[in-house]
Amino acid sequence: MKPTIDRRQFLALTAAGAATAVLGGGSLPAAASADAVAKEIEKFTGGAKVAEGKVTLFTPEIAENGNSVPIEVSVESPMTAADHVQSVKILAEGNPNPAVVTFHFTPTSGEASAKTRIRLAKTQNVVAVAKMSDGSFVMAKNQVKVTIGGCGG
Secondary structure, eight states: OOOOOOHHHHHHHHHHHHHHHHHOSSOOOOOOOHHHHHHHHHHHHTTOOEEEOSEEEEOOSEESOTTSEEEEEEEOOOOOSSSOEEEEEEEETTSSSSEEEEEEOOGGGSSEEEEEEEOOSSSEEEEEEEEETTSOEEEEEEEEEEOBTTBOO
């Protein structure tokens, strides 16, 4: 026996759903901050010093659609057993969870590069931190300006 729903119940459920969508069914998570990113980097590095360089982070200067922002990261490395990139963590300062993705590499990867698309709700810095096989860390940071409907913002 299938449960049935009459017209009044359907309209009440539809109105409740619309009200929830308009008014919000709960609180949205707060955006991360530069401090949250710094804490994530410290957790990733174990508190080790992070140097600039070796990491190339390609991001658009302006992203007209924050729902799908293309990014590419590459790290200069010979990718040998003695000298290679172990992982690269991508972080975004304005996202509710600053840690976006972590890519893992081995010497057999051949090169330490990856492409993906991420979601950015507003203009913010995107950070890439690479862990090298010798225990050192290097990073790069780019600001991505997210516009709404192609208008600056």
